Amino acid sequence: MKAKIIQITKPGKKDSYDPSKCRPISLMNINCKVLQNFLLNRIMHHMHETKLFNHKQLGSLPQKSTIDAATTVKQFIGPELERSCVVIMSSLDVQRAFGAA
Numbered sequence: 001m002k003a004k005i006i007q008i009t010k011p012g013k014k015d016s017y018d019p020s021k022c023r024p025i026s027l028m029n030i031n032c033k034v035l036q037n038f039l040l041n042r043i044m045h046h047m048h049e050t051k052l053f054n055h056k057q058l059g060s061l062p063q064k065s066t067i068d069a070a071t072t073v074k075q076f077i078g079p080e081l082e083r084s085c086v087v088i089m090s091s092l093d094v095q096r097a098f099g100a101a
Helices: 030-049 066-082
Strands: 003-009 022-028
Touching: 022 030
Parallel strands: none
Antiparallel strands: 003 022
8 A cells, every 4th residue: 555645734833844733644545545444444343342442441442532531530539539538640641652743
């Protein structure tokens, strides 16, 4: 498979030579896109059927959102706050940790 990758400058960004201000877009032939979607669907089906996803994982899954994450946090810390316990929470931006823009 071959794809032509072009850089699109993000809205509101002026310096198009700075990679952090661009969004890469890959242009592929329609047959490649169909094959890509087919493979992705098969892999996701296999992952769900064999229960390879952690049941606590919310990101990168269909029908999961930030609302699910907020609800999970509320269910976890709600009872502790009602008992006047101290709750400490840490949130990490893992995408940035791996150098993604």
